[in-house]
Amino acid sequence: MKIIVRDINQEVIDKLEVLNDLIHVIIGPRQVGKTTSVKQIAENVSYNSFYTTADGEISRSPEWLKVNYNNAINAGVELLIIDEIQKVENWAEALKELWEYREKGTMRVVVLGSSSLDLHRGLSESLAGRFYLHHFNHWSYPETLKLIDISFSDYLKYGGYPGSYVLLGSKRDWLHYIKNSIVDAVVSKDILSFTHVKSPALFRQSFDLICSYAAQEISYTKLLGQLQDKGNTDLVKNYIQLFEKAFLIKSLQKFSNKALKKKSSSPKLFPLAPSLFSSALDLDCDDEYYGHAFEISVLQELLKLPGEVYYWRERNAEVDFIYQEGKTIHAIEAKYKKSRSLKGLEAFSRLYPESKTYVVNKDNYLEVISKLSKI
Incomplete structure (x- = not known):
């Protein structure tokens, strides 16, 4: 099968340009190509990016998130993408703390994951008012x-x-x-x-x-x-x-x-x-x-x-x-x-x-x- 770029990819790119002071969260069903799309987005923005994933057999600690976040800033990364974010313990609280003490405008952040319920919970409990939601739907x-x-x-x-x-x-x-x-x-x-x-x-x-x-x-x-x-x-x-x-x-x-x-x-x-x-x-x-x-x-x-x-x-x-x-x-x-x-x-x-x-x-x-x- 061919590799295609979904229409919503360009919408995400456009929002990253104008809403760079919010955390961008990609949610949607399993197995509809969210990870593929976010990698395509990273290849098509005009600034440098870094993709990492918390996927693994064991949960990642909040320290893992902090290290990756700070390393990206120190390396001059302009777009940090964190996949399977729900596998970081207390991910929403940890990300909230990093985000509130950032220097505004220094780095855009996109997070996504396969567990929609856990993502919903973190957004409603800790990150209210700090994120922009992108819905990836089933393929029409x-x-x-x-x-x-x-x-x-x-x-x-x-x-x-x-x-x-x-x-x-x-x-x-x-x-x-x-x-x-x-x-x-x-x-x-x-x-x-x-x-x-x-x-x-x-x-x-x-x-x-x-x-x-x-x-x-x-x-x-x-x-x-x-x-x-x-x-x-x-x-x-x-x-x-x-x-x-x-x-x-x-x-x-x-x-x-x-x-x-x-x-x-x-x-x-x-x-x-x-x-x-x-x-x-x-x-x-x-x-x-x-x-x-x-x-x-x-x-x-x-x-x-x-x-x-x-x-x-x-x-x-x-x-x-x-x-x-x-x-x-x-x-x-x-x-x-x-x-x-x-x-x-x-x-x-x-x-x-x-x-x-x-x-x-x-x-x-x-x-x-x-x-x-x-x-």
Whole structure:
């Protein structure tokens, strides 16, 4: 496969130029090329850089971070990149101390790591107000096309993780990679290693259950009942939140002008890549599957935008996605196959006449996605 430069690389380079007084943090799912991208970024900036990683069998001490940081400053390094930062003990506190006593403007710092939950914790507890966040998402269809010649229907079945594309010739090997190298690795290394979860085996099983309801509105009570576990809906909410923080699931709330109604609504659940959906079904993909997987691909693009994404439903009228940035509202209906029925968009437009509407299907997907990216 070819080596390509992701679009977000240039965004990071641009932000490093103008926001050199903040720590730049790269977060995102496992196995989407964050380390490859940051090395490409280092090769394409106009100033000298140094890359180091805290990866290893044992945790690094805060002293390791201090030594690398000070050595970089003394060597006149203008961009220091620290990979697997979560493997440094108390990394956020140690980095905060170094950053607060620095001479401003002397060095830019980029940190990244594979454990998203630990990174989130460090940012919220110690580095609030001192960092700029860069989200690296799963590979979309337009990006995947640059890497491999794949049909849209195959992308809706296998897309999201570039490392899996070399295994498309063997469904068994492909499934093994997604389930073991991606899902199980995230659950065991990113979640269970840092968070106490009631019944770890049940927690792992719940992922496939949640994926089976992809692009569907479902109550927490119904999910709890299917898990066949004693407890309350807080258990299910906690499971979903952990999967969200680990970049496996996205939970959309119902759009409403009333904040309380948004919070109390049943969520609409999405795996964050089509491959997560199909692997949970063991590649048993029928016509209905492709409709839901298509919605996942549209959501991938909307989540790159700076606003908030919801769904909307009133009685029998529904709109797949509501994208809101400030006071501007966009209603997007995702139809894998063309449909004459647009009663959901029509009903929403009557309630919110100032909104802009879009219909995206498999034939105009790239065209509409290009328009949405310029919102």
